[in-house]
Amino acid sequence: MALYAALLYYPEDSYWTSPEEEQFSAGYAEFGQAAGAAGVLRGGEALHPATMATTITVDGGKGGKVVTSDGPYAEAKEILGGFYVIEAADLDEATRWAAQPPAAWRGKVELRPVVPMSGGAAQS
Amino acid sequence: MAARNKAYDTMRREAVRPAKETAAGWHLPAAIPDPAEEVTEMVEPESVVRDDMLRLVFTCCHPALALDAQVALALRTLAGLDVAAIARVLMVPQATMAKRLVRARQKIAHARIPYRVPTDAELDPVLVRVTGRDCQARKGDL
Incomplete structure (x- = not known):
């Protein structure tokens, strides 16, 4: 088994916390129940909008000046709205799950394989 | 499942690659063996279809890989x-092609793009990708 981060991207004008998106919350509950019952859901969080983001970088290497800026790292039409951690046998199985939360048709879901860390739960 | 795990272990194993391909992947932890060599070593008793070459065709044409x-x-x-x-045939520099592979x-x-024949x-849709044309009419032949 392998872990995948399913990153949920939303068009900024229909972010998941916007009122018109409320009708889709049942879809997330449904996905959470199905994926939870199947044992593939290993974690995940919903994120506040990108306008709430703070981006941090350190100037001049380790111990250098900490520079913070208001907003997300990359200004884009589509923004990261949350993520799930999915455990699946292969990319095809992970894809079937990633296609189910409403973000898949409201925006896009990016699947990123998680690097297994020795001693971590990700080892199969 | 044991067979699959063994296969993945095999895939992750260090393998000697031609120098250019190895150099192109220097920034990543380990060179990945050639699927052509690895697939032939794989045994998957639960699979009805034992045609390694056919599985390799579907792996090479998996939609998670870019067309090029x-x-x-x-x-x-x-x-x-x-x-x-x-590189010559596709008219790209050899280093670019090595990196792409x-x-x-x-x-x-x-x-974990699977080595298997789709259900x-x-x-x-897979056959459209593999053959480059709509195979609906030929479905009965398969």
């Missing part, structure tokens, strides 16, 4: 062309 990577991988692993020949192999290994339900 699919083409390069097919020429390398199915047609057996070497990197220099593929390394990336494709690494994606197959790290993202009937998955087959139609």
Whole structure:
């Protein structure tokens, strides 16, 4: 088994916390129940909008000046709205799950394989 | 499942690659063996279809790989062309082609693109990709 981060991207004008998106919350509950019952859901969080983001970088290497800026790292039409951690046998199985939360048709879901860390739960 | 795990272990194993391909993948932890060599070592008793070459065709044409990577991988692993020949045919620098092949192999290994023949339900769109045309009319022949 392998872990995948399913990153949920939303068009900024229909972010998941916007009122018109409320009708889709049942879809997330449904996905959470199905994926939870199947044992593939290993974690995940919903994120506040990108306008709430703070981006941090350190100037001049380790111990250098900490520079913070208001907003997300990359200004884009589509923004990261949350993520799930999915455990699946292969990319095809992970894809079937990633296609189910409403973000898949409201925006896009990016699947990123998680690097297994020795001693971590990700080892199969 | 044991067979699959063994297969993935095999895929992750260090393998000696031609120098250019190895150099192209220097920034990643381990060189990924050529799928053509690895697939033939795989045994999957639960699978009805034992045709390794057919599985390799579907792996090379998996939608998670970019089209240019699919083409390069097919020429390398199915047609057996070497990197220099593929680079010439597709008119890209040899280093670019080597890098493209390394990336494709690494994606197959790290993202776990499966070596298997798709199920009937998955087959139609896949065949369009594999053959480059709509195979609806030929479904009965399969």
